[in-house]
Amino acid sequence: MSDKPRSQKRHQNVPASYLTLMKDGKVLLLRRFNTGYEDGNYSMVAGHVDQGETFTQCIIREAKEEAGILLKPEDLKAMHVMHRNSHTAENNERVDVFFIAQNWQGEPQNKEPNKCDDLSWFELDNLPENTIPYIRQALEGIKNRVYYSEHGWQ
Secondary structure, rough: OOOOOOOOOOOOOOOEEEEEEEEEEEEEEEEEEEOOOOOOOEEEEEEEEOOOOOOHHHHHHHHHHHHHOOOOHHHHEEEEEEEEEEEOOOOOOOOEEEEEOOOOEOOOOOOOOOEEEEEEEEOOHHHHHHOHHHHHHHHHHHOOOOOOEEEEEO
């Protein structure tokens, strides 16, 4: 036990879901645009989990909103969990769950051009230089079957 006094308010993390779509050895990434966070850098289809929503429900919703594809819960597999210190203005901590979709319906397309200016497939071993560092770390974890990692705590 720590000698530090405990805060009366419980610690809270921000939950988010991420979609790892793989096809022919390539992963689908989107370049953030006009969002105020990591603009110009590549990420995945993703979003914050709404109150009362599961991680699975979140990524199904986000996949439809951002890429126009339909997912079913049975086609998703959680492949990586990351506990992350975001070091943003809010300085919040996050729990990110990265899913792989085994199957999906529809062809991915950019459904949010006001937030994304590129949606492309990239070789998993040759990601763009401007891939967000924690996304790169998660993809390495997925590739190497490392199911948990931490980012931003140093």
